[in-house]
Amino acid sequence: MHPTDSELEILNILWANGPNNVRFINEKLNQKREVGYTTTLKIMQLMFEKGLITRDDSNKTHIYKSNIKEGKTKQSLLQNFVQNTFNGSMKALVVEALGEGSSSKEELDEIKRFIKSIQEKEQ
Amino acid sequence: MHPTDSELEILNILWANGPNNVRFINEKLNQKREVGYTTTLKIMQLMFEKGLITRDDSNKTHIYKSNIKEGKTKQSLLQNFVQNTFNGSMKALVVEALGEGSSSKEELDEIKRFIKSIQEKEQ
DNA sequence: TTTTATCTACGAAATCATTCGTATTTAATA
DNA sequence: TATTAAATACGAATGATTTCGTAGATAAAA
Numbered sequence: 300m301h302p303t304d305s306e307l308e309i310l311n312i313l314w315a316n317g318p319n320n321v322r323f324i325n326e327k328l329n330q331k332r333e334v335g336y337t338t339t340l341k342i343m344q345l346m347f348e349k350g351l352i353t354r355d356d357s358n359k360t361h362i363y364k365s366n367i368k369e370g371k372t373k374q375s376l377l378q379n380f381v382q383n384t385f386n387g388s389m390k391a392l393v394v395e396a397l398g399e400g401s402s403s404k405e406e407l408d409e410i411k412r413f414i415k416s417i418q419e420k421e422q
Numbered sequence: 423m424h425p426t427d428s429e430l431e432i433l434n435i436l437w438a439n440g441p442n443n444v445r446f447i448n449e450k451l452n453q454k455r456e457v458g459y460t461t462t463l464k465i466m467q468l469m470f471e472k473g474l475i476t477r478d479d480s481n482k483t484h485i486y487k488s489n490i491k492e493g494k495t496k497q498s499l500l501q502n503f504v505q506n507t508f509n510g511s512m513k514a515l516v517v518e519a520l521g522e523g524s525s526s527k528e529e530l531d532e533i534k535r536f537i538k539s540i541q542e543k544e545q
Numbered sequence: 546t547t548t549t550a551t552c553t554a555c556g557a558a559a560t561c562a563t564t565c566g567t568a569t570t571t572a573a574t575a
Numbered sequence: 576t577a578t579t580a581a582a583t584a585c586g587a588a589t590g591a592t593t594t595c596g597t598a599g600a601t602a603a604a605a
Binding site: 308370373374383390394395396397398409411 | 427434493496500503504506508511513515518521525529532533534537540
């Protein structure tokens with residue numbers, strides 16, 4: 300089950316900050332863009348119904364928690380994106396990713412260093 | 423302007439096969455999944471209105487042609503995906519892409535060879 | 546020329562994501 | 576206790592995407 304963009308935004312906040320209430324999430328979201336409180340609440344309620352998140356409702360203020368794994372989720376989203384956009388070829392994606400414009404020079408260097416570290420590890 | 427998933431499917435066919443009519447696109451789509459002819463037609467008409475594709479309507483059967491560049495489009499989609507999913511870090515994406523499960527061993531090797539070729543070219 | 550096949554145009558329904566207003570409940574404060 | 580503040584629940588509107596049926600136009604075939 301794939302989260303939508305809005306749901307992913309919320310999941311990212313939960314993954315980075317751990318379980319939290321709606322107000323916290325909403326404030327984090329509002330650091331990026333304007334969102335009404337009840338909008339965030341509604342989306343999180345729907346996410347709860349979908350099973351994307353769980354909640355502790357033993358207190359007035361409910362505490363929400365991600366119910367799906369960050370790594371698995373992102374890997375699945377990536378898989379899906381590669382399928383749709385690059386006909387399933389991860390290489391085509393990497394070619395585009397390492398091509399001009401996509402990343403800063405610093406990040407490119409960092410990526411190359413990472414690749415190198417894999418290669419060394421495996422030999 | 424970002425194409426939707428369905429629109430991207432159609433664009434991919436146009437990019438790979440050049441200008442074509444609705445029937446051709448629809449048949450290609452039906453090799454993957456069942457889609458009605460008028461569904462494909464409608465989507466392409468909307469794509470035309472959005473300016474994603476152009477058409478030659480001098481004959482009864484209209485010939486449609488992509489109006490956006492494959493490379494630019496995919497780069498932009500990738501940029502967007504990286505922003506939403508990996509907080510803008512292309513490295514985080516590559517880490518996930520080269521991680522286990524995402525690609526076959528063969529493809530991984532291919533990617534590594536590609537990376538190597540870049541590194542050699544730049545030094 | 547009449548019939549048949551093919552294509553476009555168009556409208557409308559179904560689904561989904563997002564948004565927010567209002568009502569209600571609960572807790573904290575005066 | 577009475578008031579205020581904060582939280583949840585819920586319904587409904589909006590807009591976008593996808594789907595397809597039907598009607599009408601055009602060309603090809605009989």
